[in-house]
Amino acid sequence: MKKIPFVTKEKVEEIVKTYPTPFHIYDEKGIRENVEAVKEAFSWNKGFKEYFAVKATPNPFLINILHEYGCGCDCSSLTELMLSHAMGIDGNEVMFSSNDTPAEDYEYAAKIGAIINLDDITHIDFLEGILGKLPETMSCRYNPGGVFQMGNGIMDNPGDAKYGFTTEQLFEGYRILKEKGVQHFGLHAFLASNTVTNEYYPQLAKQLFEVAVRLKEEIGVEIAFINLSGGVGIPYTPDQEPNDIRAIGEGVRKVYEEVLVTADMGNVAIYTEMGRFMMGPYGELVTKVIHEKHTHKEYIGVDACAVNLMRPAMYGAYHHITVLGKEESPCSHQYDVTGSLCENNDKFAIDRMLPVIEKGDYLVIHDTGAHGHAMGYNYNGKLRSAELLLKTDGSVELIRRAETPKDYFATLDCFEVFDKLQ
Numbered sequence: 001m002k003k004i005p006f007v008t009k010e011k012v013e014e015i016v017k018t019y020p021t022p023f024h025i026y027d028e029k030g031i032r033e034n035v036e037a038v039k040e041a042f043s044w045n046k047g048f049k050e051y052f053a054v055k056a057t058p059n060p061f062l063i064n065i066l067h068e069y070g071c072g073c074d075c076s077s078l079t080e081l082m083l084s085h086a087m088g089i090d091g092n093e094v095m096f097s098s099n100d101t102p103a104e105d106y107e108y109a110a111k112i113g114a115i116i117n118l119d120d121i122t123h124i125d126f127l128e129g130i131l132g133k134l135p136e137t138m139s140c141r142y143n144p145g146g147v148f149q150m151g152n153g154i155m156d157n158p159g160d161a162k163y164g165f166t167t168e169q170l171f172e173g174y175r176i177l178k179e180k181g182v183q184h185f186g187l188h189a190f191l192a193s194n195t196v197t198n199e200y201y202p203q204l205a206k207q208l209f210e211v212a213v214r215l216k217e218e219i220g221v222e223i224a225f226i227n228l229s230g231g232v233g234i235p236y237t238p239d240q241e242p243n244d245i246r247a248i249g250e251g252v253r254k255v256y257e258e259v260l261v262t263a264d265m266g267n268v269a270i271y272t273e274m275g276r277f278m279m280g281p282y283g284e285l286v287t288k289v290i291h292e293k294h295t296h297k298e299y300i301g302v303d304a305c306a307v308n309l310m311r312p313a314m315y316g317a318y319h320h321i322t323v324l325g326k327e328e329s330p331c332s333h334q335y336d337v338t339g340s341l342c343e344n345n346d347k348f349a350i351d352r353m354l355p356v357i358e359k360g361d362y363l364v365i366h367d368t369g370a371h372g373h374a375m376g377y378n379y380n381g382k383l384r385s386a387e388l389l390l391k392t393d394g395s396v397e398l399i400r401r402a403e404t405p406k407d408y409f410a411t412l413d414c415f416e417v418f419d420k421l422q
């Protein structure tokens with residue numbers, strides 16, 4: 001499917017008068033339409049709730065939009081919990097799915113009443129040691145090991161992942177939790193990442209539903225909610241077919257009827273913790289071409305770099321690029337599109353066929369709405385960009401300012417040199 005940016009050249013030329021490039025911009029209309037579709041797709045389940053994976057896009061303005069539709073927050077750290085709480089999202093609207101968890105994170109999660117999703121059996125004692133008494137509601141993260149396989153091959157490798165309880169530990173874990181007085185139980189698993197197929201959630205759901213039935217039959221633990229977590233992907237490349245959330249919801253409903261309703265467990269709530277699917281396509285990184293370089297290869301140098309979007313450098317991830325104003329021009333030139341880090345992997349694209357590019361052109365790097373700005377860092381003393389919101393009425397709002405050198409130097413504030421940096 002042809003990838004069309006949600007900002008035009010004219011719009012960007014207008015925006016840069018106030019907010020210079022590079023910046024991430026988010027599409028409010030797209031976010032709203034998508035979250036409505038998600039709600040609709042799972043409306044058959046009375047207890048359904050999406051807990052947005054805050055780590056994907058920890059911006060309060062964006063989280064607030066989702067919260068309007070009843071989405072909660074899935075947090076993985078103390079600061080994400082603090083952010084949710086500050087936004088008035090707490091209690092059972094917060095899922096705390098962490099791993100290798102520091103004591104203070106658990107303490108804070110319990111304080112704001114978040115649902116704690118344990119990553120390991122040893123955390124039962126660890127948590128009890130911190131809190132004195134376990135919360136009434138507890139969830140466990142399951143990792144069946146092996147590979148996660150679907151009709152079209154191996155999707156991911158849970159056996160190689162650090163997360164979750166083994167099957168044996170899971171049964172033992174729930175038995176212990178019950179013995180210690182826990183009243184309400186959840187079951188969680190995240191077995192494959194960025195799946196671009198409508199079959200992932202239904203297949204994962206079936207596996208979890210069957211475990212829930214066994215937990216009831218074998219140890220008398222009644223699961224109140226099943227958390228399908230994240231992993232629903234987006235088409236980063238134009239040739240991929242986007243997931244159909246309605247088909248996914250319907251697929252989960254079918255196995256729910258087959259497995260849970262049949263076992264007289266038709267009141268189990270379905271939770272999700274999607275990040276990428278909720279926000280990924282609705283963010284774009286806009287950057288300006290500042291150099292072209294002709295050496296052993298053809299390079300286009302832009303004013304963004306990997307600190308603004310780490311996925312290409314980190315995973316070799318593909319992000320589609322549109323040259324604004326040249327949407328219809330033939331992709332006749334092969335370029336490496338680079339940032340300015342002293343790291344040769346700081347390339348947004350390698351050997352990419354694009355229209356002929358000139359200095360001053362604006363490039364849109366697509367699908368940066370999740371795990372984009374959030375993964376930013378400060379290597380080479382680079383500063384993280386602003387985040388903007390393109391609102392439904394066409395206006396643009398600043399939702400995070402760009403970093404300044406002052407921010408970069410802020411952690412030196414207790415030293416003498418700090419005064420000279422002002």
Ligand SMILES: *Cc1c(COP(=O)(O)O)cnc(C)c1O
Pocket residue numbers: 053055056074076097098190193194229230231232273274275276277370
């Ligand atoms: C990262 C993460 C998510 C979100 O994953 P996406 O692929 O962005 O949907 C959800 N839950 C947990 C526990 C995670 O670590």
